[in-house]
Amino acid sequence: MVFRFVPQKEHTGQRIDQFIPVIDPSFSRSKIRKIIDIGGVHVGGRRLRKCSYPVQAGERIEVHVDGRPLEIFSLTPENIIYQDPYIVVIEKPPGVETQPTPARYKGTLYEALLRYLANPFRPQDTPELGMVQRLDRDTSGILVFSTHARSHKNLTHSFASHQVEKRYLALVSGRPEKEHGEIHSFLARRRSDNRMKSVERGGKEAITRYRVLQTISGCSLLEVEILTGRSHQIRVHLTEAGHPLLGDTRYGGLDHVESLSVGRQMLHAWKIVFPHPVYGDVKVLEAPVPSDMKRVVEELS
Template sequence: MKQNVFRLTVDPQNHGERLDRFLAGAMNGFSRGQIRRIIDIGGVHLDGRRQRRCGQVLNAGSAIEVFLDDGGEPFVLDESLVLFRDGYLIAINKPAGVATQPTPARYKGTLYEALLNYLSNPNRPLDKPGLGMVQRLDRDTSGLLVFSIHPKAHGPLTRQFAEGQVTKRYLAMVRGGLAEPVGEFRSTIARKHSSNLMTSVARGGKLAITRYRVLASWGDADLVAVEIPTGRSHQIRLHFSEAGHPLLGDARYGGPSSWRDAPVPRQMLHAWQMQLRHPVTQRVLTLTAPLPEDLERLLRRYPCNGGPLPIELGM
């Protein structure tokens, strides 16, 4: 994918102008509506930081970068991937290989862009549209993601996640031989700037707790249900790797690229279940994302002791 980058500087005569109005005037061939869409999906940076407020007031001398994807297909959100939706929040079963949020290098094809397009459909009217991100999944992790779609929902949802009030369960296939069928990993973790990977550290990190239960074992691989009271980046991948049981397909953390004679091109990690309180009605919601095709195919190809898919045991 190629990308065009437009770099602009705010002149003194444009001091105090709105971001969308300034860009519509400065970029020939783009309407104000098109500019607002580019801002919405994360394609505009102001002074080095992504800016999603169309009405942001500009200061003279500020630097603006506008990232435009050149080619590539957008990700279209199929109705079958919507697990729950009301006027306040939406739950999506994210496929592996789809980035959750825009980055400076990519915004076309992200789930965030697909949701904006999905929610702008006149057949799905919103009372007060306002897409808000409250959690993330790695690009190659599949499964359950929740977004707020109303301003009243965003703050309460964000607090639930920040305060550890949301129960999050995952399914993972890891290198086999876990010593205990039920266990917990606990460490403080931080990012290594040299490799951009997470690692456990003695000082300066954030506490990460990963609890697991083995659901099925093949000897050379284990299927585990995982619960994380904390929500640190890569914590599941890191903790199992450091324990000597990296996720199948997780090359970045030492996982094998195949299992028996089956290729495993991405980490076998699926955000499976979530329990949270509805941010407006206060009703407890229990959401489940069906197994992704690649994980289900592995489990069917190599049934554990000839039995059914071992995914209903829970924690």
């Protein structure tokens, strides 16, 4: 949601954290200061960082609100699956944006990793961070970043040339007719609601393989492998196959099973296999299943 404000002449010079609460009382001063701090306020199209900024008549002010908690996420050593001088592999919790959005910069995984890698003795030295993959906000699991100029090009090439094996765990409604199978289509974004869908012409090729691991209470736990990395690929393919992810209400998934509430889409990036971009050895790494997904499986069993 975006709130827009245009100061008038009489507002010129007023602090922005005082101006907005006066114009719109739904924003307390403490709340707008938090939104400014995480990067959700933009002036003239640029992200604002100072609560003391004096507004000017006629300028365009936008407040982006994503409805998520305003606390800033930080990485801990427990989130680090693997690290060396060239790459770092992260366990992303659900509910955390991978990269900055208009509503927030601080607390995204990208920004949290920059803070985690920063040299406290040389704060001016920004780590060389390369992002080669992304996960949706509510998808948990494993992410690989390059942290050195020597590794970024090779790591990017590995992902682009399909040298990386990516496996997910997905909890879905129903049970597929076949124990394992492959879904192949071409995906494109639908303009009316910004959702992805399979199309006959003009889309990008997407290939998803699945295997049924367990069936519980009318639901199935699948191991999913994607041979392509299209936006929302797993979510779309499983929905179109008649087995949407539990909790994925955007693509038709249930937000509860019987009396059990499902708080987010039950998709976890579980395992990744890739050649190290500098050393050349093959890395086989896994991200532990998060507690909320374990809880749903256990309570359905």
